Amino acid sequence: MTERDPDADGAPRPPRRRQRERSTTEQALALLTRREHSRRELARKLAVRGHQPDEVDATVARLADAGWQDDARFACSLARSRAAAGYGPAYIRAELATHALPSQLVADALAAVEDDWESIACDLLCRRFGAVPPAGAAARRKAMDLLLRRGFDRVLAQRLSAFRFDEF
Numbered sequence: 220m221t222e223r224d225p226d227a228d229g230a231p232r233p234p235r236r237r238q239r240e241r242s243t244t245e246q247a248l249a250l251l252t253r254r255e256h257s258r259r260e261l262a263r264k265l266a267v268r269g270h271q272p273d274e275v276d277a278t279v280a281r282l283a284d285a286g287w288q289d290d291a292r293f294a295c296s297l298a299r300s301r302a303a304a305g306y307g308p309a310y311i312r313a314e315l316a317t318h319a320l321p322s323q324l325v326a327d328a329l330a331a332v333e334d335d336w337e338s339i340a341c342d343l344l345c346r347r348f349g350a351v352p353p354a355g356a357a358a359r360r361k362a363m364d365l366l367l368r369r370g371f372d373r374v375l376a377q378r379l380s381a382f383r384f385d386e387f
Contacts, residue, residue: 243270243278248287255293257318258283294320294328302332305343310370340371340379 241249243265250256250264258279265275282288294315301311308329315325344362359380366376 243274244282246270247278247282251282251287255296256288257290257293257320258288259319261288290318290320291324291327293318294324295331298328298332302334302339305339305346305369307340307366307370307372308336309372313370336371337375337379340366340369340375343369344379 246268247261247265250261256264261282262275262279265278266272270278279288283290297315298311301314311329311332312325315328343365347365348358348362362380363376366379367373
């Protein structure tokens with residue numbers, strides 16, 4: 220329908236209002252209310268929306284000082300969500316590195332993951348293959364490759380791909 224087309228009761232539809240442009244702070248807060256963002260990610264998203272770099276830097280710094288944006292909180296949130304999805308420490312460390320976070324922050328976020336990496340890997344294998352061990356070398360290799368792709372270390376992947384998953 221166009222603006223001149225009548226709606227159900229025959230009256231012409233009023234023209235749509237143009238939404239006013241939101242300020243840098245309003246857009247940043249809108250992004251932060253949906254989920255945590257790193258400083259780098261928030262600045263990039265605001266720049267893509269057409270805000271000036273100096274205004275973006277000032278807004279992100281002001282929101283960080285006020286506690287709305289926190290890289291430590293972001294890192295812990297991302298680490299917990301990725302671990303719950305079945306990703307290992309190497310994968311999570313690499314993803315956090317893309318946000319230009321300090322190495323100490325990354326280490327603290329990985330330490331904050333309460334689950335044991337072995338239990339996370341076992342849960343992943345159970346979801347993918349069931350509670351029975353992979354039969355044959357090809358199936359064990361497939362299980363090991365899955366764990367390696369997901370960021371678990373080789374020793375753990377080799378050990379778990381050879382045992383029953385429900386034993387752990």
